[in-house]
Amino acid sequence: FQSYETSATAVYSVLVMLAMHPEIQDRVFEEVRSVFPDEVSSVGYDDMKKFPYLDMVIAETLRLAPPIPCIGRQTLNETELRPGVRIPKEMQVVIPIYELHRRKEIWGPEADRFNPDNFLPENIAKRHPCAYMAFSKGPRNCIGFRYAEFTLRVLLITLLRSLKFSTTFKYHDIVFMPKVTLGYEVEPLLSIEVRA
Numbered sequence: 001f002q003s004y005e006t007s008a009t010a011v012y013s014v015l016v017m018l019a020m021h022p023e024i025q026d027r028v029f030e031e032v033r034s035v036f037p038d039e040v041s042s043v044g045y046d047d048m049k050k051f052p053y054l055d056m057v058i059a060e061t062l063r064l065a066p067p068i069p070c071i072g073r074q075t076l077n078e079t080e081l082r083p084g085v086r087i088p089k090e091m092q093v094v095i096p097i098y099e100l101h102r103r104k105e106i107w108g109p110e111a112d113r114f115n116p117d118n119f120l121p122e123n124i125a126k127r128h129p130c131a132y133m134a135f136s137k138g139p140r141n142c143i144g145f146r147y148a149e150f151t152l153r154v155l156l157i158t159l160l161r162s163l164k165f166s167t168t169f170k171y172h173d174i175v176f177m178p179k180v181t182l183g184y185e186v187e188p189l190l191s192i193e194v195r196a
């Protein structure tokens with residue numbers, strides 16, 4: 001669940017978002033083709049730095065569709081978050097990642113729109129580090145974070161270099177619902193075309 005289900009859901013969601021935003025998919029394809037002009041024979045660790053736009057697309061997908069939409073903690077001590085907001089000792093706290101990722105005070109009036117530019121370095125710098133926590137934060141964050149980032153990129157680079165994804169399903173018709181991980185009420189079907 002922690003490893004396979006989260007990563008598989010994430011890859012599917014990226015493909016859904018790209019199928020619904022063909023101009024963004026074309027930009028990712030151009031980026032991948034510039035690194036692998038003929039075919040993807042193998043992807044090495046050093047290649048990881050060569051796909052800044054794909055990285056933004058993955059982060060934006062995990063913002064809007066975080067595979068783990070909420071997590072829970074229990075306070076060890078009484079904690080004052082800010083003046084007037086006090087959490088007693090041994091209180092169970094739910095951290096609603098899905099809602100946090102769509103708060104308009106943080107992400108702007110178009111918080112629900114799929115916009116990879118949210119993860120341009122200059123835009124990341126403007127936000128609180130905990131505004132985005134698809135992999136949680138702190139000492140008990142995702143232990144497989146780097147591994148997940150690597151597998152997601154290898155899979156997506158390989159798929160997007162040779163295949164084009166499309167769908168008739170519209171972005172605004174997506175209804176998310178909790179399944180094992182964050183799921184779709186109706187999973188958008190994707191058409192797959194082999195690129196010339």
Ligand code: HEM
Pocket residue numbers: 002003004006007010062066067068071072133134135136139140141142143144145147148
């Ligand atoms: C896109 C993929 C992934 C996402 C979005 C994700 C997200 C998360 C989140 C939000 C947590 C915190 C859970 C909590 O506090 O209740 C977590 C914990 C964890 N993740 Fe991931 N994860 C992913 C992939 C992976 C992979 C690939 C592995 C292993 C290879 C992994 C192993 C773990 C483990 C063992 C924990 C528990 C860590 C602890 O409690 O100290 N995850 N993950």
